[in-house]
Amino acid sequence: MEAAxxxxxxxxxxxxxxxxxxxxxxxxALHALxxxxxxxxxxxxxxxKLGVLFPSRPxxxxxxxxxxxxxxxxxxxxxxxxxxxxxRALNTAHNPTFQLKLLLIxxxxxxxxxxxxxxxxxxGGLGLMLWIALALTACAFILLE
Amino acid sequence: MxxxxxxxxxxxxxxxxxxxxxxxxFPIVVAIHLLGLGLSVGTVIWFDLRLLGKVLTSxxxxxxxxxxxxxMVTGFVVMFGSGAVIFTGFATAAYNNPYFRVKLAMIxxxxxxxxxxxxxxxxxxxxxxSWSQPPASARAAGTISIVSWVVVVLAGRMMSYTMF
Numbered sequence: 001m002e003a004a005x006x007x008x009x010x011x012x013x014x015x016x017x018x019x020x021x022x023x024x025x026x027x028x029a030l031h032a033l034x035x036x037x038x039x040x041x042x043x044x045x046x047x048x049k050l051g052v053l054f055p056s057r058p059x060x061x062x063x064x065x066x067x068x069x070x071x072x073x074x075x076x077x078x079x080x081x082x083x084x085x086x087x088r089a090l091n092t093a094h095n096p097t098f099q100l101k102l103l104l105i106x107x108x109x110x111x112x113x114x115x116x117x118x119x120x121x122x123x124g125g126l127g128l129m130l131w132i133a134l135a136l137t138a139c140a141f142i143l144l145e
Numbered sequence: 146m147x148x149x150x151x152x153x154x155x156x157x158x159x160x161x162x163x164x165x166x167x168x169x170x171f172p173i174v175v176a177i178h179l180l181g182l183g184l185s186v187g188t189v190i191w192f193d194l195r196l197l198g199k200v201l202t203s204x205x206x207x208x209x210x211x212x213x214x215x216x217m218v219t220g221f222v223v224m225f226g227s228g229a230v231i232f233t234g235f236a237t238a239a240y241n242n243p244y245f246r247v248k249l250a251m252i253x254x255x256x257x258x259x260x261x262x263x264x265x266x267x268x269x270x271x272x273x274x275s276w277s278q279p280p281a282s283a284r285a286a287g288t289i290s291i292v293s294w295v296v297v298v299l300a301g302r303m304m305s306y307t308m309f
Contacts (some may be wrong), residue, residue, distance in 0.1 A: 025306030029299040035179070036298055040187025043216065053212050057204060065200045069190075135183060139176030143169065 002090075009089040018087030027080045034077030035138065041069030042131035045112070049124025063124075067112055070131075074109065097141045104134040152236035164234030171234065178227040182301075184220025186294045188213050195279075196287030202277035207270060235308060244304035248297050255293040262286040 008014055017023050045066025047053040054062050085092055092098050108130035115123050146154075155161060164170050194200045195209045232239055239245040266282045273280055279287075 021306060025303050028306060029302035032179075032182075032302040033295060033298050036183055036186050037190075039183025040190050043184070043187055044191055047216075054201065054204060054208075057201065061201065061203075065191075065194070135180060139179055142179075143172040143176055 001093075005089045005093050008086055011086065013083070014086030014089065017083050024084065024087075027084050030076050031080040031084060034073040034075070034080065035135070037069050037073030038077065038131065039073075039135055041066045041071075041073060042108075042112070042128065045070065046124040046128035046131070050121050050128065051124075070109075070112060074105075078105075095141070095144075097137060097144050101134065101137045101141055104130060104137055108134055149237065149240055152240045155233045155236040158233055160230065161233040161236070164230060171231070174227050174230050178224060178231060181220050181222075181224030181227055182298065184216060185224045186220075186298060188217040188220055189294060190291060192217070193287040193290045196283045196290075198276075198278040198284070205274045206279060206283070207274050238308045239304070242304050242308050244300045244307060248300040248304060251293045251296045251300065255290055255297070258286055258289045258293065 017027065043066075044053065045063045048057075048062025048066060049059055108127065111123065111127050111130055115127075164174060191200065192209055192213055195202075195204070195206055201209055262283070266280075266286060273283070278284075
């Protein structure tokens with residue numbers, strides 16, 4: 001693991017990102033846009049499952065588009081996050097807040113997409129809590145970095 | 146008093162000092178600003194998609210608005226409040242930053258677009274409230290809103306990397 005991180009941090013790609021404030025800023029801008037889509041999708045899909053938003057509509061009519069916006073957010077956030085991670089891979093990988101952030105991404109995605117067909121209130125509540133925890137951890141990562 | 150002088154005065158206030166001098170002041174307000182962004186823009190996008198006829202097409206536009214408004218308004222209050230606090234600490238740097246100007250212009254565009262929608266398009270809402278595909282003026286309002294808020298998010302992040 002340590003060797004892989006070392007290789008990635010020393011790679012041409014990581015150096016290109018690390019040496020260019022413009023590339024870093026553009027990646028970070030797309031990362032933030034992905035974050036916004038994830039938050040918007042998570043609120044919509046899970047408040048729909050909880051019956052808070054549009055209780056008279058079938059759950060999938062709300063949860064389906066919500067999950068698709070989360071997926072779009074992840075498509076934007078994950079590759080840009082990986083590229084932003086490159087120049088500081090060794091330090092960041094050992095940061096407990098970053099490790100928690102990764103764990104929450106995996107868990108929240110598994111609940112959202114793995115249990116998508118189960119439109120129960122419990123799944124909606126769990127999904128919402130996990131995505132909110134991820135947002136708070138992402139903010140804490142900025143705070144403590 | 147010029148805009149720049151107002152920015153200089155803002156930076157001399159106690160609030161600005163709290164933002165820039167305290168160890169956790171700035172990152173905490175930035176974190177609140179990001180959460181507000183997720184709540185506000187993350188919710189307004191669903192109303193815009195309904196105006197475009199892409200989601201909840203069998204739900205009246207007025208109901209979509211009524212259901213989303215509490216989250217949307219809370220998000221915008223948090224986002225603009227925290228944004229104003231951050232601005233006091235770095236007002237002159239923001240004033241001179243091109244991305245801040247783009248961001249501000251796009252917020253004004255989004256605001257004018259929303260006002261025009263409420264004043265003109267929504268006035269005839271009863272006639273098309275239940276249409277799965279709202280009229281062209283409503284679809285245009287939805288498109289302008291999505292584009293302007295996406296640019297606000299992108300310019301906002303670019304700004305923070307080019308200001309300090």
